[in-house]
Amino acid sequence: MEQGNIDVPRLLALPWDLRHAIWSLIVPNAVHLFPYGERLAVSACDPPQVRDPRQFGDDTRTGSLWGYSYADRLRSGWALHWRCEEQQGHRLGPNVEALIMTCKAIFRDIIEILAEAQVHVIGLDTLEKLLLSPEQVGNERTRERRGPSFHAPSVNVVEALMRPRKVYIILKVPGAFCRALGKSGVIAATPATSTTGNTEEYQNLHQLVDSWRRIGEILSRLSSLIRVDVWIDHLSPEKWATFNERAIVDPLAAFARKYRGEINTTVHLPYLHPLYERTDLHFTDASADGLCIERFARQRSFVQPHDEQARLDDFHNDFQNYHGNLYITEARFAPTDDVNDFPYLARFAEFWRFSTIKELADAERLLIRQGVDVHAGNAVFEHLMRIIEEEISEHPWPPRVFPGSEIWREFYRKYNTSEQYVIDEYQGGLGGYTNGGDI
Numbered sequence: 001m002e003q004g005n006i007d008v009p010r011l012l013a014l015p016w017d018l019r020h021a022i023w024s025l026i027v028p029n030a031v032h033l034f035p036y037g038e039r040l041a042v043s044a045c046d047p048p049q050v051r052d053p054r055q056f057g058d059d060t061r062t063g064s065l066w067g068y069s070y071a072d073r074l075r076s077g078w079a080l081h082w083r084c085e086e087q088q089g090h091r092l093g094p095n096v097e098a099l100i101m102t103c104k105a106i107f108r109d110i111i112e113i114l115a116e117a118q119v120h121v122i123g124l125d126t127l128e129k130l131l132l133s134p135e136q137v138g139n140e141r142t143r144e145r146r147g148p149s150f151h152a153p154s155v156n157v158v159e160a161l162m163r164p165r166k167v168y169i170i171l172k173v174p175g176a177f178c179r180a181l182g183k184s185g186v187i188a189a190t191p192a193t194s195t196t197g198n199t200e201e202y203q204n205l206h207q208l209v210d211s212w213r214r215i216g217e218i219l220s221r222l223s224s225l226i227r228v229d230v231w232i233d234h235l236s237p238e239k240w241a242t243f244n245e246r247a248i249v250d251p252l253a254a255f256a257r258k259y260r261g262e263i264n265t266t267v268h269l270p271y272l273h274p275l276y277e278r279t280d281l282h283f284t285d286a287s288a289d290g291l292c293i294e295r296f297a298r299q300r301s302f303v304q305p306h307d308e309q310a311r312l313d314d315f316h317n318d319f320q321n322y323h324g325n326l327y328i329t330e331a332r333f334a335p336t337d338d339v340n341d342f343p344y345l346a347r348f349a350e351f352w353r354f355s356t357i358k359e360l361a362d363a364e365r366l367l368i369r370q371g372v373d374v375h376a377g378n379a380v381f382e383h384l385m386r387i388i389e390e391e392i393s394e395h396p397w398p399p400r401v402f403p404g405s406e407i408w409r410e411f412y413r414k415y416n417t418s419e420q421y422v423i424d425e426y427q428g429g430l431g432g433y434t435n436g437g438d439i
Contacts, residue, residue, distance in 0.1 A: 012105050023113045026095050030118040030168075032084055033126065033161050040129060040158050043088040044096075045120055048080040071303045077122050079172045079233065080296075084120075092157075100157070111160050118227075119164040124211040124218075127169055130162050131221055166227040167219075175236035176205050177212075178243040181250075216255035219263075228255075231268040237302045240270040244281045253291050260290030267291060270298045274343065274365035275374070284365075295358065344378040348385055353415045367411060372404025377412070384418060 011019065030045035078085040091097065099110050121127045211218075219228055230252055234240075246253075249267050256265035269283070272295070277284055283293045343361045345352055354360040367374050402408075 019109055020113065023099075023109055026099065027110060027113045028092065028096070028117060030120060031092070031114065031161065032078075032081070032088065032120045032122070033130075033158075034088065034122050035126060035129070040126070040162070041088075041091070042157060042161055043084065043091050045081065045084050045118075046087070048083065074299065074301055074303050075235065077170065077172050079170050079231065081120065081170065111157060114157060115160040115163070116165060117161070118166040118168055118229075119161050120168045120170060122170050124169070124171065124208065124215070127167075127218060128211065130164070130167075131218065132162075163224045164222060165224050166229075167222065167225065168229040169231065171212075171230065171232045173208065173232065173234050174205065175234045175238050177208055178234050178248055180205060180209055181212075181244070181248050213251050215251045216258065219255055220259070225263050227264045227266075229266045229268065231296075233270055233296075233298060235302065239273075239276070240298065241272050241276040241282070245269055245283060246281055249283075249291070253289060256291035257289045265291055266294055268294045268296055271295045271343070271361065274361065274368045277365070295361075297357075344374050348382065351381075351385075351416055351418045353417060363411075363415070367404065367407065370404060370407055372407050372411075373402045374404075374408075376402035377405070377408040381412070381416070381418070 011022070014022075028044040030047060032043050032045050033040055034043070035041075073082045076082045076085055092100075096110065100107050121130070215230075219225060232248065234243075249269070252265065252267055256263075259265070272282055286293055343357070343364045345360055345364050346357060349357060349360055352360055352363075354363060364374055
């Protein structure tokens with residue numbers, strides 16, 4: 001703001017650190033950068049809650065806006081940020097939009113705050129657009145005449161976000177992408193999709209794999225980077241443990257090794273069931289050569305093409321929702337439910353003395369390595385939970401012996417809280433079943 005004969009607002013007279021603290025209460029600390037026609041647009045990010053492995057993604061069944069179906073949300077490339085997708089028309093929000101339009105001095109302040117935000121990008125095509133100039137992705141000064149909810153930010157806002165310091169890449173890929181990546185990180189020479197599938201689908205897959213192979217090159221050209229997060233999942237019910245995640249992540253791992261100590265690099269992958277981990281295919285530690293590994297719970301419902309004969313033949317037909325030519329399969333009802341990519345103990349995690357699901361998974365992994373049949377031990381425990389829920393006081397199940405029973409019983413005594421729960425709820429009922437001897 002030109003001073004001249006105009007008084008400078010007291011707010012702008014404050015030191016930068018105080019103005020920064022004030023603006024940070026209004027400006028989002030995470031945003032989404034996404035294609036809007038031929039341009040890039042920006043909207044605020046409302047960070048989603050971490051999905052609990054005991055849940056199955058049922059929150060996607062309901063939403064605040066019409067026009068988005070359950071199937072749309074399950075297929076959305078925005079993944080856990082599906083609510084952000086539905087609210088993208090609000091852009092940065094009325095408060096921030098108003099501040100940007102106030103004066104040049106406040107505009108510059110807001111731009112500097114936004115430059116510190118974590119920038120979420122949906123897909124590799126959007127990421128590659130960050131390498132272009134703002135003019136190449138469209139002049140954002142021209143506003144769409146569709147009402148305030150569709151207003152695009154000025155070119156300066158997009159330009160600031162195209163030099164991100166912290167970038168979060170969301171990759172919700174087809175299962176064929178995960179299968180296509182071999183040890184060399186290249187697509188198979190004769191994949192099934194090239195001969196029996198759709199040619200366009202194969203070309204898209206090839207382009208996606210090629211872009212992923214160049215992820216290190218792309219990220220290295222973002223000169224302001226200090227942190228990179230990459231979230232990867234696939235769209236099919238196929239268990240994550242069946243894929244070679246080391247080969248999938250290898251292009252990013254190479255980048256992490258090269259910039260170790262300069263750029264904090266984290267990959268977010270689906271949970272692995274400890275029983276099916278293989279050190280040659282999977283990451284079993286929290287870090288590897290400068291790359292941090294975080295885990296998340298997958299959604300358990302998936303959208304698949306509608307095949308009428310398959311629908312008629314499907315034994316689990318009652319557990320599917322049909323939407324025109326699509327149907328939604330809920331993996332929790334599959335006959336192989338006991339090999340889901342989640343720890344066995346997660347279902348009743350509240351009865352185990354672990355502060356996080358990760359701690360619980362680590363403990364279960366150790367039990368399996370010690371030769372304990374955790375599935376059998378947990379089956380006994382879940383039977384106890386059904387007894388408690390049904391308020392049955394007699395002892396209906398004789399003691400069971402299974403591999404690692406002694407180790408399991410010691411683990412149960414140390415970490416399980418159901419005995420105290422029973423004492424509190426039933427004043428010592430259920431007799432000997434609460435003393436751990438049959439567990």
